[in-house]
Amino acid sequence: MxxxxxxxxxxxxxxxxxxxxxxxxxxxxxxxxxxxxxxxxxxxxxxxxxxxxxxxxxxxxxxxxxxxxxxxxxxxxxxxxxxxxxxxxxxxxxxxxxxxxxxxxxxxxxxxxxxxxxLTRRWVDEVEGTGAVIRDTRKTMPLLRSLEKYAVRCGGGKNHRMGLSDAALIKDNHVIAAGGVAEAFRLVRKAYPEIAVEVEVDSVADALIALESGADLILLDNMEIDQLREAVEKIAGRARLEASGGLTLDVARKVAETGVDFLAVGALTHSAxxxxxxxxxxxx
CATH class of the missing domain: 3.90.1170.20 (Quinolinate phosphoribosyl transferase, N-terminal domain)
Incomplete structure (x- = not known):
């Protein structure tokens, strides 16, 4: 074990x-x-x-x-x-x-x-050679998260955060509550200066705002292939990028070939x- x-x-x-x-x-x-x-x-x-x-x-x-x-x-x-x-x-x-x-x-x-x-191995094999890493999410069965994330590793994938306290992920509702991407990032960084912070965005413009705010990991949510390519081009390696939202095996390689660093796949655990x-x- x-x-x-x-x-x-x-x-x-x-x-x-x-x-x-x-x-x-x-x-x-x-x-x-x-x-x-x-x-x-x-x-x-x-x-x-x-x-x-x-x-x-x-x-x-x-x-x-x-x-x-x-x-x-x-x-x-x-x-x-x-x-x-x-x-x-x-x-x-x-x-x-x-x-x-x-x-x-x-x-x-x-x-x-x-x-x-x-299922994880199928995703890993699909993006082989692109440099992109397959990661899981917190969409796990209650009380089985540690075991399911272990199984993801057995399949060749990597783990995202285990829970709500080991890393911060600023999502759309946090942005709304805080009054914007930049303000949400500022508040998290002020409260927890040492913790890793990822910012979820649904546009290239917001990805650039997150970058300017200091984010070094940006989650590109439900973006089309062309948007992903644009984000990769404009971020230009200044932050790591993670594609997420509605990803399926038949588009996995195309997504990986845009140059994103990670694919976040909830299906690894919630639909296997x-x-x-x-x-x-x-x-x-």
Whole structure:
């Protein structure tokens, strides 16, 4: 698991997801059909091509469900690996009841995170060679932001700010409330002189105002390709530029080729389809 993740927080989250499934006490189907002493081997198998993320989290689910029961886990690949349909991702040996009880919680997490990583890799591949970097946004599922942003990194993307306090992003409503781009920037810089500040603009004119105000990172929101090129030309490397708003894979390369530094893509986390992964119990 990535060292930047708070392991205690991840464990608390996983415990909560397990409790969600076991709120009634036990897995009634598994308890009824599987002998308590039975031991099995199961494989986590990719059902589609993609990029895997969350394997250590999957292992954590199994170990927490198993409790004091012995579990053996062998990883065949690591997070960030491109896998093919049919590839075995990890193999686990333990009490059959525990494996089956852990199955859905484990798959919910690893399939979702692998879906985020897989979609991110598609975007990264699309802009390869342009110099542009694919970044995520704060459009994440509540309480899953750290894991989803980890999955973005597994897919080759980079993270934008994690929350509201580690960087400032002056958006249109802040500009309206403050009375203008320049005033909004001045107020943020005065209150938090050491923090990184990005300014969102929707016109080249406002991008130049943000630059003159001192911004070194400007978000170009919902601009057409020609506007992006104009902004890049006029800013002329004096600030980093990030394209955002309504970006899709079919225009990603054209946007990247305008010369912007970043593409901010909310879809990486809010619209990623799961990567189909299954837990297959092996016959004794």
């Amino acid at each position: 990535d060292d930047t993740l708070d392991r205690r927080w991840v464990e608390d989250l996983v415990r909560a997801t397990i409790e969600e499934d076991l709120a009634g006490g036990v897995d009634v189907t598994t308890t009824a059909t599987v002998d308590e002493a039975q031991v099995s081997v199961a494989e986590l198998v990719a059902r589609a091509d993609g990029v895997v993320a969350g394997l250590e989290i999957a292992e954590l689910v199994i170990r927490l469900v198993a409790g004091t029961e012995e579990v053996e886990v062998e990883h065949s690949v690591t997070d960030g690996t491109a896998v093919k349909k049919g590839d075995v991702l990890l193999t686990v040996r333990g009490k059959t009841r525990k494996l089956l009880t852990a199955e859905r919680t484990m798959l919910n997490l690893v399939c979702h995170l692998s879906g985020v990583a897989s 389809p799961v990567l189909d992964i299954a837990l297959d119990l092996q016959e004794a």
